[in-house]
Amino acid sequence: MNAFDLTGRRALVTGGAQGLGEGMARALAAAGASVVIGDLQTDAAQSVATSLGDGHGAVHLDVTDESSWVAALESTTSTLGGLDVLVNNAGIEITGLMSEVEVDDIRRQLDVNVLGTALGIKHGLRTMRPGGAGGSGGTIISVASVAATIAFPGIAIYSATKSAIDRMTRVAAMEAGKLGYGVRVNCIYPGLVPTAMGAGLASDMAELGLFGSADEAVEAVVGLTPSGRLGEVRDMADAVVFLASDAARFVNGIGLPVDGGMGM
Known part of the structure; x- marks a missing residue:
């Protein structure tokens, strides 16, 4: 069996209605996974899911709202019969100089990028761990950024939120291992696409x-x-497929640079 084959795996991709998330959803489906697209843009998410063919779906998801996460995961596990892969892709970037940064812009990026990812990890673990609706382990892949590793002007707050994703990833991986959840937790650092x-x-x-x-x-x-x-969308999507697959079965608690060397 091809180690990259995801046949039989069930995946939820947040922010999957466009951009990187759409590319990741398509790549997971092409590798054999059944995919649910979670997005605020419900119609666009359904359009992507429909284009993937039978066995896929879409669900409304506001990643900043815990009740939305609970409902989305209940819908996903019901639609797919479980959950093996969660891709925390939803995120926003608001450019601004540190001398001019707006409080509302800081809060919005913290809400979507940090809180949204934290809730995804929380409910992904609860779903995949023993006793959860999935209950057979799996993998959580969050999307950080090369911005977490370099000092590029204009994106200080965005960079901070992506650094937070890296730290949450590593701690969650350690906790999941210590508690015997059977869930690998990793993130990727995309370059500019x-x-x-x-x-x-x-x-x-x-x-x-x-x-x-x-x-x-x-x-x-x-x-x-x-x-x-x-970078290209497929560069990031292929990295997600790798981390979701058995080829990465001993890869855990890492931030994988997919940036062409920019962050080295």
Whole structure:
């Protein structure tokens, strides 16, 4: 059996209606997993699920709301018959200089990126551990960022939230191991990908006066990347498939850089 084959695995991907999350959902499905898309954009999530074919689904999910998590996981386990893979992908980025940062922007990023991921880990563990609705172990994969490892201007708060995801990942992995949950917990550090969020970040950098143009901001990122290019959605999606698969069966509690060397 191919170690990357996910046939029979059941997965929930948050923020899966577009961008990196959609790419991750499609890659998991292509590897054989049954996938539920969790997103605030319920219609868009259903559209992605429908395009994946039979055996997949969508559910409304506000990652900042614990009751929404409970309902989404109940729906997911009912639809799929359990849960083996949770991808905490939902996140936001609000660009701002430290000298000008807005309190509401700080709180919003903390709510979505930190609280949302913490709730995902919490309820993923509760679902997959013995006695949970899944109850047979599994894997949780959260999406951090290369921003957690470098000092790039304009994204201090975003960087802080992604660093928090790394720390939560490592502690959760240790706790899950100590308590015999049978759940691996990892995260990935994506580099800049030209999704809507990535393109918006480059434009914001120019508007803040940090770079002469959005293209100049992108060139700066490429210049810091030994691989000499921006990331692609499939780069991040393939990393998620790896961490979800038996090929990563002894990979636990790590932050996997998928950044072309930018964060080294």
